[in-house]
Amino acid sequence: xxxxxxxxxxxxxxxxxxxxxxxxxxxxxxxxxxxxxxxxxxxxxxxxxxxxxxxxxxxxxxxxxxxxxxxxxxxxxxxxxxxxxxxxxxxxxxxxxxxxxxxxxxxxxxxxxxxxxxxxxxxxxxxxxxxxxxxxxxxxxxx
Numbered sequence: 001x002x003x004x005x006x007x008x009x010x011x012x013x014x015x016x017x018x019x020x021x022x023x024x025x026x027x028x029x030x031x032x033x034x035x036x037x038x039x040x041x042x043x044x045x046x047x048x049x050x051x052x053x054x055x056x057x058x059x060x061x062x063x064x065x066x067x068x069x070x071x072x073x074x075x076x077x078x079x080x081x082x083x084x085x086x087x088x089x090x091x092x093x094x095x096x097x098x099x100x101x102x103x104x105x106x107x108x109x110x111x112x113x114x115x116x117x118x119x120x121x122x123x124x125x126x127x128x129x130x131x132x133x134x135x136x137x138x139x140x141x142x143x
Contacts, residue, residue, distance in 0.1 A: 001026075002041055002052055002067065009034040011041070011052060011071055030070025035059045042086040043067075046093050048112040053095055055083040062086065062097060062108070064118055075118045079106040080127075094121075103128040 082101030
């Protein structure tokens with residue numbers, strides 16, 4: 001089982017195998033440092049072992065971790081502003097990340113051996129322009 005902890009920012013790894021008494025062991029077997037404000041994770045085996053993809057809203061990246069041996073940070077993928085949700089397509093060897101602040105979806109190649117592995121290969125949507133601060137002294141709300 002993989003859990004995101006925000007304080008301290010880390011990925012907690014637990015063994016939930018059934019023990020001799022017939023109940024889950026629930027033994028902590030590792031922890032790995034994560035980015036600040038980690039949101040969601042996706043466990044993916046695209047053909048060469050498990051990898052954990054964790055969205056990092058504040059940093060605009062996906063942390064990629066190897067959960068074997070307690071967890072090791074393999075890579076960070078720049079996705080766009082405010083990555084939030086992540087979903088995988090094993091058959092297509094891609095993950096899809098919603099970028100909340102950009103109003104886009106990043107498509108990331110996760111195919112083993114690919115020259116673009118763990119890189120954004122497509123961005124779906126049109127970047128939302130930043131909101132300009134108002135300089136008017138008039139009230140924002142009208143009744």
